[in-house]
Amino acid sequence: MLFKSLVPSLRQLTGALALGTLLAAQGAQADGRTLETRFGSVSVDADVQRVVTLYEGALDAAVAVGIKPVGAITTRGGDGVASYIQSQLSDTRIVGTARETNLESVIALQPDLILTSSRLSKEQYQLLSAVAPTLVPDFNMFEQDAWKKESLFFARALDREEQMKQVLGQIDQRTAQVKTRFDQALPDSGRQATLARWMPQGALLMSDKLFAGSLLTAAGFEMQDAGIIQAGRPHSSPLSQEKLSLIDGDWLFLATLNEDGEQALEAARQSPAFLRLDVVQNDHVIPVDGQLFSSASGPLAAGAILDRLEQAIEQAGQ
Structure with a gap:
């Protein structure tokens, strides 16, 4: 089931799929966390276990802080995740592409958190939010260090912000070392x-x-x-x-x-x-x-x- 035919199909989901949706859509506990997103404040449970990423940057950020999503989309031009990260995600199920997400596949995974790109539409957000808390970052992809801001946003959702700060610090150090070599060459x-x-x-x-x-x-x-x-x-x-x-x-x-x-x-x-x-x-x-x-x-x-x-x-x- 792809987003282009979601509205009538979603209403027809019954039985196990509907039950899974209702369970996944329960609100966050008091000791969870709330993030500001493109579509308003979203609360996330304290203990996130099953994460689905519908954006390559979200997948990368999750794996970088030790989280292996249960579902992800294919990389552009491929039929799986990108080769540079593939070996770390052998058990991750593909649930669509950057253009189209298979909602039934997402529901079947019973996620308790969905991470997406800033380009997700309001209609798609509303559909996904019925399945689990859905986080849409509110950053302009063309602004300086947007990818770092996104990575911190996703890490905050996963309660791994400090780990991400360390990872990004290491990338900054490595970048400086590469630049020094470049200046010498x-x-x-x-x-x-x-x-x-x-x-x-x-x-x-x-x-x-x-x-x-x-x-x-x-x-x-x-x-x-x-x-x-x-x-x-x-x-x-x-x-x-x-x-x-x-x-x-x-x-x-x-x-x-x-x-x-x-x-x-x-x-x-x-x-x-x-x-x-x-x-x-x-x-x-x-x-x-x-x-x-x-x-x-x-x-x-x-x-x-x-x-x-x-x-x-x-x-x-x-």
């Missing part, structure tokens, strides 16, 4: 970089304000988006061959919407316009995991991106 010039996703219909220039772009900036790269991305959009429209030069620069991080960045590079090499780019001629194209660099967010994803940046910095210093 490269002079002040030659640091302009772009992040692009190679698609069959044309390359997409990714916003430098998103999760991966913010980490690239923190590590020392000077991110650029050519001024062609509309406000509030995560990426540009597909670029024609004539406009492909907009992704040119000192460095190019190139991804597809799957885990294999090498596929993006091989596809791009079929384009004469791509081969003419200075960044290609200088061998400064870095193939990256598309699930990680263009879809994921959270502290574990940050650590995986920093691992890849260290490899890129080694290349930069050669």
Whole structure:
């Protein structure tokens, strides 16, 4: 049962499904906690046991503080969770995608907490709230350190805020170390970089304000988006061959919407316009995991991106 047909179907749920919904929707105990969300205050029981995440950033944050959700959505471009986190979630059940959630699958898991993205609609929120307390963060994904604020929000819901603060502190230290290595490897010039996703219909220039772009900036790269991305959009429209030069620069991080960045590079090499780019001629194209660099967010994803940046910095210093 997907959200696009939820309203009539939800009313028809009876028997065990209805009972599970009623039990899961009970209010929080007095010793629980209350969080301010996009749709108002939401109370959460003190002892959360069964968590469902409908957003990759929420899944990442939960696992980072030792919680393994019973349900999650697939990563974009995949049929399971992202590869960088997959080994830690062998028993987690898939309950939908970023576009559509299977409500019956969520109800069957009998969650006592549901974590979602800030983009969840009011209609979907109301449906999910009938199943369990549903937390929708109220952060603009384009504001500075939005992913850190989200991670702390989800950790607070799980009563693991102090653990998350320690995790984020470690990420900050690691980022500073990577930047120091970057400063030693490269002079002040030659640091302009772009992040692009190679698609069959044309390359997409990714916003430098998103999760991966913010980490690239923190590590020392000077991110650029050519001024062609509309406000509030995560990426540009597909670029024609004539406009492909907009992704040119000192460095190019190139991804597809799957885990294999090498596929993006091989596809791009079929384009004469791509081969003419200075960044290609200088061998400064870095193939990256598309699930990680263009879809994921959270502290574990940050650590995986920093691992890849260290490899890129080694290349930069050669």
